Amino acid sequence: MTEIIEVPSPFCGIGTDDLAVQIDGLSLKVTANGCAVNTPAFEQPITDTAPRVAGKIVSLQEAAAKAAELLQSALQPFIGGCATDVNGMRALLALADRSGAVVENMNFPAARNNFLALQDSGWMNTTLAEVKNRCDLLLVVGTDLEVFAPRFFERYLWNAESMFLDDTSKRSVIYLGKAPSGNASTSPTGAKAQVFECASEDLPEVIAVLRALVKGRPIHAQSVAGIAVSDLQSIADALKQATYGVVTWGAAALNFSQAELTVQTLSEMVKDINDMNTRCSGLPLAGKEGDQTANQVCGWTTGYPARTRFSKGYPEYDPYLNDSRVMLNNGEADVLVWVNAFNVNSVPPETSLPTIVVGRSGMTFSQEPAVFIPVGTPGIDHAGHAYRMDNVVAIRLKKLRESGLPSTADALSAIEQALKEGSV
Amino acid sequence: MIIKLSGGKVYDPAGGIDGKQQDLYIRDGRIVDAPEPGAKIDREYDLKGKVVMSGAIDMHTHIGGGKGNIARILLPEDHRMDPVHRTDLTRSGCGHAMPSTFVTGYRYAEMGYTAGFEPAVLPINARQAHMEMGDIPILDKGGYVMLGSDDYLLRMLTAKKDQQAINDYVAWTMQAAKAIGVKVVNPGGINAFKFNQRKLDLDEQNSHYGVTPREILQVLATAVKQLGVSHPLHVHGCNLGVPGNVNTTLDTIQGIGGLPMHLTHIQFHSYGTEGDFKFSSGAAQIAEAVNRNKNITIDVGQILFGQTVTASGDSMRQHANCKHASPNKWVTMDIECDAGCGVVPFKYKDQNFVNALQWAIGLETFLLVDDPWRIFLTTDHPNGAPFTSYPHLIRLLMDKTFRNEVLSTLHPEAQKMTTLASIDREYTLQEIAIMTRAGAAKLIGLKDRGGLTPGNWADITVYTDNADRQKMFEKPDYVFKDGEVVVIDGKVVHTKWGTTHIVKPDFDASVEKGLKDYFDRYLTMKLGNFKIGDDEIIENGRGSLTVHPLVPN
Ligand SMILES: [Zn+2]
Secondary structure: OEEEEEEEOOOOOOOOOEEEEEEEOEEEEEEEEOOOOHHHHHHHOOOOOOOOOOEEEOOOOHHHHHHHHHHHHHEEEEEEEEEEHHHHHHHHHHHHHHOOEEOOOOHHHHHHHHHHHHHHHHHEEOOHHHHHOOEEEEEOOOOOOOHHHOOOHHHHHOOOOOOOOOOOOOOEEEEEEOOOOOOOOOOOOOOEEEEOOHHHHHHHHHHHHHHHHOOOOOOOOOOEEEEEEEHHHHHHHHHOOOOEEEEEEEOOOOOOOOOHHHHHHHHHHHHHHHHHOOOEEEEEOOHHHHHHHHHHHHHHHHHHOOOEEOOOOOEEOOOOOOOOHHHHHOOOEEEEEEOOOOOOOOOOOOOOOOOEEEEEEOOOOOOOOEEEEEEOOOOOEOOEEEOOOOOOOOEEEOOOOOOOOOHHHHHHHHHHHHHHHHHH | OOOEEEEEEEHHHOOOOEEEEEEEEEEEEEOOOOOOOOOOOOEEEEEOEEEEOOOEEEEEOOOOOOHHHHHHHOHHHHHOOOOEEOOOOOOOOEEOOOOOOOHHHHHHHOOEEEEEEEEEOOOHHHHHHHHHHHHHOOOOEEEEEEOOOOOHHHHHOOOOOOOOHHHHHHHHHHHHOOOOOOEEEEEOHHHHHHHOOOOOOOOOOOOOOOOOOOHHHHHHHHHHHHOOOOOOOEEEOOOOOOOOHHHHHHHHHHHHHOEEEEEOOOHOOEEEEOOOOOEEEEEEHHHHHHOOOOOOOEEEEOOOOOEEEEOOOHHHHHHHHHHHHOOOOOOEEEEEEEEEEEEEEEEEOOHHHHHHHHHHHHHHHHOOOHHHHHEOOOOOOOOOOOOHHHHHHHHHHHHHHHHHHHHHOOOOOHHHHHOOHOOOOOOHHHHHHHHHHHHHHHHHHOOOOOOOOOOOEEOOOEOOOOOOHHHHOOOOOOOEEOOEEEEOEEEEOOOOOOOOEEEEOOOOOOOHHHHHHHHHHHOOOOOHHHOOOOHHHHHHHOOOOEEOOOOOO
């Protein structure tokens, strides 16, 4: 039995890298600094170790050959999930390029709220160490932050010391929209976050009024979606008075139509505040199941985020038309490749299409896929790289055990190789 | 296997050869002496009448790292204008202003380039820079690690740590980030922006640390020199783009007191305040200072007209310039108590007075600096223009008639404010070879690159001589990388992976004590997880590391 310390996690998105993990053969136990997200993800046992074709155990080569045959005869393959490490994404995009597939990261429907705002007007954002050392006011919009990342507050707000704040416990936290489900946002001295609740779908109106108040525009209404305008005025004043305010939101939690406009209003409001003789920054939450990783690697390989098609022989990005739900429902794809090396519960969407699954060992299916290649998990079974939510820091994932499982890159490269050999 | 390149006209400034017809031999990837008479030549290329140079080296090009990827994601409309098809040999991608990684490698190689250096590697983002460069085929690559706005250094300066302690920290960071040089961007200014300062002059104090840009330049230039790092401190100075900044730049040159210093994209730092528009050329003064101070090297950062995107570590200046964004969208980031970045799309217009004069200022600088070993051909890709415009730029430098033709079409007031039309100089092929090959290799400290004498790696570009220099330089007949033909007639015919060039300056291991404490208290990552391992570069057989020698002091 061995224990490895300073283990980085690819699961929580906030780049915790202080976990201690005890290794006993193939079983793992998080012995320090676990959380509700990371501990089960690390401790998930291995089940399948061999690939299957139509439910029958085969070698990796045979599975790859069958997958290649399906891709070869397909008119429009679709590669979904895209939840893996940097090398896994590199292999995935090479396969997509060769097979003319459409590629989509499973969190794209949420990420689109951010991309559309970014690609229309941009933003001013910050990263976690800046939050840890500078943030004196955190505004959390429409998101239950401690469910998203249980250790966010402990690591980045209630840290004992910071370089530029005398007393971190004096930071202010304001929730707008959703109320927190627990007490993680309560300061070490017992100061509770201010909470101004409204329904998620009312956020567009509430945020629009908040931005107007920041800019000093007159508002005649007394309340917006149940929140007093005077309360919104106090938030606006707090943002302008803060030395380094931070506005955070989870794109996935903004699950109403055209939420990109709300992200845009928030981002433009942050820009406005930076023209009022103080600093303020945005902090979009993400980094789950390789979403930032998928978008980064797809970004440098194609120029576009991970909802991109290769069917014409070159990458084409369309945040609407390349939607897996649309394509699978409309019969626009005829083979599905599903890649998820992180989460056994993230199985392919129900479909009658022949399906190739490159998935974390432990995944179970209501309907046996045409091909299943169980793979190791980056950061457990092999080394790798994953991007944190702030999209700047790539963490170096460690190999913790010798499971013999192939990596996502191994599996997808084997399929690409078989496709290459089959096509000449 | 021996390859013979017969009868080409060789321009090899590193070997002192200026347009002499001679044969070259390649074995095991390197240039070798002529074999014994009768030795078997496996492959011969008849290069009679052709121009032969070593592979070109771009010593300052933004090809790897987070801000470049933000620029890509920001501009889907730019990529749509220039889609790049896959072939049996090459991957698909996108081109124009900020090409995808694979396309970056192909297009550089197709212009005869065999190496490119990313000048702004944030320590905390160095993994990304190397991963992106790891996906650039054919080219060798490397990076200059960015220091000067990191809180650790500023704390050291406030605490009056001695030069030795700073040297240890710089060396440690270079090794941790796998760098070959050190860059400073708006010294201390990126940090000051986080404290809401909006400008920072050379002698202006950071409001929190009380440290000035001049002090930062001094300790970093000293550290680089004392550590024996060949590439001098790479400086993106204060006040980028600000009219009147020529004085800041002259003061920066004077103030460094003879230490080696490289001033990058100096065009953006050579502006006066004369004339009706209070914007004028400071190129003559800058060139004069460069000519006089042999410790100074520069690259130009030429602007060329059209759409591009500016991606810089200088969050302070990028934020100040965001009102010029075209299309109107932009990003800035504060990053990890380490640095920052700003991405602002930009369209340089020939009928805009300022842009037209920027164009002329860059060319004046090229033509007024005497020593081609101390000036380098860059557009600060993609900031002044995409790297694919280099052949056009070379024609502007080599062809006075063409240059003056273009000049005569620009904003008339800008024409009045430049001496360009009166400058007769035309660059020679040998001078181009110095700026883009031998000089660059020497400046970066690349052993066995940038030259054609035996012992050098066989990175070779062969051109057909053509009075139209743009046509000549945009389509080489052959490009060899490490002795393998990768380009024929301006098209990639074979791909491979280049190496990553680094240096490993020494440091006292005790430097990690203070760093570990700092990481644990203030940063978001463990010290051990911050350092980039060799395996991260060389895994998958895609890359390799080449460690270059230090310069004894
Ligand atoms: Zn630059």
